[in-house]
Amino acid sequence: MTSNRAKEQAGASADLRVSDLDVRFGDFKALEGIAIEVWPGEIVGVIGPNGAGKSTLVNALTGVVAPTAGTIELCGRALQRERPNARAKLGLLRTFQTAELFGSLSVNDNISLGIRRAVAERGRDAARIAIERLGVGPLVGLKADDLSGGERKLVELVRSVAGVPDLLLLDEPVAGVPVHDRQRVIELLRDHIARTGASTLLIEHDMEFISGICDWIYVMAAGEIIASGPWAAISTNEVVLEAYLGSSV
Numbered sequence: 019m020t021s022n023r024a025k026e027q028a029g030a031s032a033d034l035r036v037s038d039l040d041v042r043f044g045d046f047k048a049l050e051g052i053a054i055e056v057w058p059g060e061i062v063g064v065i066g067p068n069g070a071g072k073s074t075l076v077n078a079l080t081g082v083v084a085p086t087a088g089t090i091e092l093c094g095r096a097l098q099r100e101r102p103n104a105r106a107k108l109g110l111l112r113t114f115q116t117a118e119l120f121g122s123l124s125v126n127d128n129i130s131l132g133i134r135r136a137v138a139e140r141g142r143d144a145a146r147i148a149i150e151r152l153g154v155g156p157l158v159g160l161k162a163d164d165l166s167g168g169e170r171k172l173v174e175l176v177r178s179v180a181g182v183p184d185l186l187l188l189d190e191p192v193a194g195v196p197v198h199d200r201q202r203v204i205e206l207l208r209d210h211i212a213r214t215g216a217s218t219l220l221i222e223h224d225m226e227f228i229s230g231i232c233d234w235i236y237v238m239a240a241g242e243i244i245a246s247g248p249w250a251a252i253s254t255n256e257v258v259l260e261a262y263l264g265s266s267v
């Protein structure tokens with residue numbers, strides 16, 4: 019992590035760089051002055067209490083919500099004026115808090131839809147490995163509508179990985195995923211990053227997962243970043259503990 023962040027000084031470019039990002043809903047400032055960097059090979063977490071602005075951040079990154087100010091760069095390319103589909107084609111792929119699959123299609127067809135034309139062969143390899151790592155092989159012939167919520171999350175993750183993203187954006191990747199499958203998610207992400215050099219930005223409430231996977235963590239509260247650093251620093255930071263009003267971080 020430190021070595022990745024030190025790359026800035028060595029002139030490497032970040033996979034994601036968010037600068038001075040503001041989002042307003044009428045007079046309400048949902049995000050203000052957000053600055054986030056994700057470097058190649060990193061897994062970066064965003065945490066914060068309810069209403070902190072995490073979902074708004076995801077929506078701004080993916081183009082669902084228009085920022086009122088600021089810039090979003092993916093591998094050096096400005097994204098903030100691109101439509102959501104264009105952002106995905108450029109290499110920013112996401113999962114949702116509640117997995118979004120085509121319910122009447124098979125798991126296999128859902129995964130195939132994630133393979134971008136630009137990376138078809140690598141995508142098929144990535145899908146095969148992810149199916150194996152997450153143990154979803156027995157599900158591939160089923161209709162997506164017949165899966166449990168946790169299974170849907172795992173299949174959606176396979177689909178995103180199959181798109182061989184430059185940046186994978188995961189919205190609560192282990193919400194609803196049984197505890198015994200969470201380690202599989204961690205191993206898949208680490209393996210995927212090691213093989214492809216991709217990076218990951220994830221929003222998650224599960225602190226055990228966050229502490230076990232993230233190289234770097236940003237903490238949000240009331241629409242702003244109030245702290246950032248590795249878990250050891252974040253988990254003992256007074257400002258962070260205060261923001262969570264005594265709940266365990």
Ligand SMILES: Nc1ncnc2c1ncn2[C@@H]1O[C@H](COP(=O)(O)OP(=O)(O)OP(=O)(O)O)[C@@H](O)[C@H]1O
Nearest residue numbers: 043046047048066067068069070071072073074075
């Ligand atoms: N479309 C909208 N119009 C007005 N206010 C909104 C809109 N979307 C979000 N907000 C407000 O912006 C603030 C941040 O909401 P957001 O959903 O981004 O927080 P969050 O950190 O994702 O919360 P949670 O962890 O509960 O999902 C909240 O006060 C919310 O009510």
